[in-house]
Amino acid sequence: MHTKFIEKEIKYTGAELCPHWIYRTFKLQGDAVVAFCGECEVKLTEMVDIEDVINNEPIYSKSMLNFIVEHFSTGLIEGVTRQRLLICIIKEELENLFTIYHLPFTLQRRGDDLFIDNKKLSVSIATKSSTSVLMHIGVNIDPEGAPIEAIGLKDLGISDINDFAQKIMVKYSKEIDDIILASTKVVGR
Numbered sequence: 609m610h611t612k613f614i615e616k617e618i619k620y621t622g623a624e625l626c627p628h629w630i631y632r633t634f635k636l637q638g639d640a641v642v643a644f645c646g647e648c649e650v651k652l653t654e655m656v657d658i659e660d661v662i663n664n665e666p667i668y669s670k671s672m673l674n675f676i677v678e679h680f681s682t683g684l685i686e687g688v689t690r691q692r693l694l695i696c697i698i699k700e701e702l703e704n705l706f707t708i709y710h711l712p713f714t715l716q717r718r719g720d721d722l723f724i725d726n727k728k729l730s731v732s733i734a735t736k737s738s739t740s741v742l743m744h745i746g747v748n749i750d751p752e753g754a755p756i757e758a759i760g761l762k763d764l765g766i767s768d769i770n771d772f773a774q775k776i777m778v779k780y781s782k783e784i785d786d787i788i789l790a791s792t793k794v795v796g797r
Contacts (some may be wrong), residue, residue, distance in 0.1 A: 609784055611639035611777040613770055617646040620674045622654030622667075625744050627737040630678050635748045641677045641780060643773035648672040648731075665756075667731055671749040673761065673769055675776070679741045684734070687741030688720075690784070691734040694744050694745055697719050697779050705766060713764060722747070728762070729757035 609648045612634055618624075650667040652660075660667070674764045675694065679687060698718050706713050720732040731746045749769060751758035766772060 609635040609781040611781050612642045613773050614644035614692055618644045619646045620648045623651040624676055625742050627739045639679050641675060641777050643675050643777055644672050645769055657733050668753050668755060669748050670752040672746040673749055673773055675745045677743040682741045684736040687734045690742045691720055691732060694780050695732060698776055703774055724759050730758050756796050
C-alpha cells in the first residue's frame with residue numbers, strides 16, 4: 609500500500625474524494641493513503657454524507673490534517689471497517705503523545721469521530737465509487753470558523769504534523785498488509 613505526505617498545502621473541498629484522485633494527482637497507482645494539511649471547506653453540494661446534508665451541517669476548519677485513502681477490490685462494509693481502524697490508529701497515536709508529553713487530555717471515539725471534552729477533533733466518511741472505496745479523515749489543526757464546537761491539534765500542543773501523519777499512515781499500511789497476510793496463513797476446513 610502506498611503512503612505519501614504532501615508538503616504543499618491543499619484546500620480540502622470534498623471534490624478530492626473521487627476515484628483515482630490519488631493516482632491522477634500524485635502518481636500513486638493502487639491502494640494508497642495520502643496526507644496533507646490545509647483549509648477544509650465542504651459545502652453541502654460536495655457532501656457524500658447524506659445525514660450531514662439533511663441536517664444542513666457543512667464542514668469548515670481553518671486548518672486540517674487530511675487523510676485520503678483509496679482501496680480497490682473492497683466493499684463498502686469493509687471500507688467502513690477500515691475507516692474505523694484508521695480512526696482507532698489516530699486515537700492510539702494521540703494517546704501515545706498525551707502519555708509522552710504528560711498532556712492532560714482524555715480522548716473519546718464515538719463511531720468514526722474523535723472528541724475531547726465534547727469538542728469535535730475529527731471528521732470522517734467512507735464511500736463507494738464504481739471502482740473503489742474512498743475515505744476521508746480530517747483532524748483539526750486549527751478549528752477556527754468551525755460551525756460546531758471543535759478542538760484542534762494546535763490546542764493540544766501537537767506541532768509536528770508531518771511526523772504525526774507519517775506515523776499514522778505507516779501504521780495503517782502495515783496493519784492492512786498484516787491483515788491480508790494473516791488471511792493467507794490459515795487452512796480452510
